[in-house]
Amino acid sequence: MGLKWSAIDLIHRTITIKHTVTTGSLNGKYITIEKDRTKNKPSRRTLPLVDTFYDLLIRLKQRQDINQRQFKESYCRDYLDYIYVDELGDRIKPNYISQNFNLTLKKLRMPHIRFHDLRHSCASLLLSKGVSMKEVQEWLGHSDYSTTANIYSHLEYSTKIASADKMSEVIKI
Incomplete structure (x- = not known):
């Protein structure tokens, strides 16, 4: 507005x-x-x-x-x-x-949904597309990284799987 x-x-x-x-x-x-x-x-x-x-x-x-x-x-x-x-x-x-x-x-x-909930949708979509939590924080304008991480960390599961796969490639025993 x-x-x-x-x-x-x-x-x-x-x-x-x-x-x-x-x-x-x-x-x-x-x-x-x-x-x-x-x-x-x-x-x-x-x-x-x-x-x-x-x-x-x-x-x-x-x-x-x-x-x-x-x-x-x-x-x-x-x-x-x-x-x-x-x-x-x-x-x-x-x-x-x-x-x-x-x-x-x-x-x-x-x-x-509340109009304000569109922020959550935006964050969810960005995270699902691999945008980092830090970048999401900047888009949303949160004053503190932990605010963004506390609210949206559960949405990063797909990135955890991707990083686990990368770790698996490096470790190869």
């Missing part, structure tokens, strides 16, 4: 996670909180921008430019640097994604 165009380097094809948008309560009122910092230092990270997302971002930027021209004065100019805005330029509320994620799962007759 906090992703800004300034965090995207289209030339070097990187994306930097450095700004957050969340919700909270202040004096009993529901508010949106913007921060030019992340939860912790490792959460601020620069990642490669894969082709699929590069193409998506190009299309989003083009769509925003078209909407600005089409809606003229009606287009909200308060959030021009944000990527995730609606057709009139208003920033999408943070809870919108999680609410609509549940509706999408129901519509597709998929089992219920």
Whole structure:
């Protein structure tokens, strides 16, 4: 939700996670909180921008430019640097994604999971493809390697089998 165009380097094809948008309560009122910092230092990270997302971002930027021209004065100019805005330029509320994620799962007759659980799916898929635990930690932005290892070490069993096979080749008695 906090992703800004300034965090995207289209030339070097990187994306930097450095700004957050969340919700909270202040004096009993529901508010949106913007921060030019992340939860912790490792959460601020620069990642490669894969082709699929590069193409998506190009299309989003083009769509925003078209909407600005089409809606003229009606287009909200308060959030021009944000990527995730609606057709009139208003920033999408943070809870919108999680609410609509549940509706999408129901519509597709998929089992219920929390939106945040997609991080676990991402880590699981990366580990199953042989990505190291250290690299997974960096992608997820965990502040400590042990956090990642404690949560996902059970998923590394296939890599243990592969390393056992390599050890077996070396030992050959």
